[in-house]
Amino acid sequence: MLQSANPLSGATINTEASAAPSHAQPLSLDGISKRFGAFTALEQLSLEVRAGELVALLGPSGCGKTTTLRLIAGFEFPDTGAIRIAGRDVTALPPNKRGLGMVFQNYSLFPHLTVAENIAFGLRMTGVPKRQRGERVAHMLDTIRLPAFADRRIAQMSGGQQQRVALARALVTNPSVLLLDEPLGALDKNLRENMQFELKSLQTRLGITSVMVTHDQEEALTMSDRVVVMNHGRILQAGTPNEVYNRPRTRFVAEFLGAANILPFSVLHGEANWLEVAIGKTGTGTPARCRVAHALRHAPSMGAEGSLAVRPEKLRLGEPQPDDIRFEGVVAARVFRGSQHAYRVEVAALGQTLAVYQQATAAALEPGVAASVFISPDDLVVLEPEPHQGAAR
Structure with a gap:
């Protein structure tokens, strides 16, 4: 926190100012x-x-x-x-x-x-x-x-x-x-x-x-x-x-700004704005075509591995849309949050548990129930590797 010996030291003065705020300054x-x-x-x-x-x-x-x-x-x-x-x-x-x-x-x-x-x-x-x-x-x-x-x-x-x-x-x-x-x-x-x-x-x-x-x-x-x-x-x-x-x-940005599912992938084919990838364990992944939202520092080569991010509210249980990616799983847990049901769904093909947020208006699924998780390729974000980390205050 910013501290100052004088409680009002932050309120610096422009004595020529009028009652109205000045024009904005960059x-x-x-x-x-x-x-x-x-x-x-x-x-x-x-x-x-x-x-x-x-x-x-x-x-x-x-x-x-x-x-x-x-x-x-x-x-x-x-x-x-x-x-x-x-x-x-x-x-x-x-x-x-x-x-x-x-x-x-x-x-x-x-x-x-x-x-x-x-x-x-x-x-x-x-x-x-x-x-x-x-x-x-x-x-x-x-x-x-x-x-x-x-x-x-x-x-x-x-x-x-x-x-x-x-x-x-x-x-x-x-x-x-x-x-x-x-x-x-x-x-x-x-x-x-x-x-x-x-x-x-x-x-x-x-x-x-x-x-x-x-x-x-x-x-x-x-x-x-x-x-x-x-x-x-x-x-x-x-x-x-x-x-x-x-x-x-x-x-880091994906996980710091709210919850995010991080999915591993390997590159099948790379283009300027799209990647053909296999999501999941190397060699057994589910094929998907992902849009590259940011200019990548290094163009991924065939077989290169990386990570995708997708927000829990972007995932759906049931009601597939055209071109959706589908994963079969089992509901491991459910928490009611007023406007939402927050699920944890175990997906064997990925070897991980996915966080899924559904509107509470939908019928609740109980732990142990089989569930299909659907993801739109447009909601998958290709992540950059983390930059070199040093210390900061």
Whole structure:
């Protein structure tokens, strides 16, 4: 998590700003790297964040996403590379010279101040006139739909309301880029889901360039325009939520972003955009024709082995479609999840158990029952080998 001795150090100030947010500004990370002694936290990372875009940095603990946010914020400085906002090199500037707004996981609000005073704090510290402060605070209270809460103490606010106040405090300073460090991590599940939509709606309406750090896959998919999946100090894949979820490049991305069935294959014939493969154990696999979603680093040769990914919700029990691939199996387990039945189906031909999610409207199959699993070739994704792995923070 990002930390600072001053709870409001993330709310940097543009004293010439108007009450309305500024025009969106692009953010560029160009070949930044960071080492802590012998430990490599980031390795030649480059990323372009378009003006008005919300990008989520997603990955497990230790992947490098927090280090990346600290570098953007100016709490750390890169060993190599450059950080630019609207084309301006800010690499060597301290946090208060970068024109950023920040929202922390714990919000860092002053409990002894009212809501309005918390929002206005950064404006007051830079000498914005009282009348102008009042106008801008009132504008932000309307924006976050809390106009009647100006005189409330922070302790009298719910978690969701405190989150909105923290966001308003960051936005009232008219930042060029908004940084969000696990902004919904302190909320319970139901409130967090509601706030995902509220925060994304507000960010879209204001059109502010935003970078969010999260380890929550659902949060990243729900809120972001682009998801950047990181591990070991590197970007493994960046794309729209739909692209990254449905067309993962590597096994790590496939398994980190939800559940995935990983199927072994051997190449029967290779083309530019298609592979003829045998799925399953070498020499006994089921033939299939798979579309190659990404340009492969190395063209597979005949007999080469690899892996396919397919999401559990893409598999079907019964109701085959033309060109479907069929596997015979036995239901090993079933769990009811409200809207879904989650199955584990043992498939002898593959030598593994497949995860299958079916809508709960379908008749449930009990463990021990024979079942046919059908897969559309269009839902199979050819995975790249994992890149070289190093350490990251």
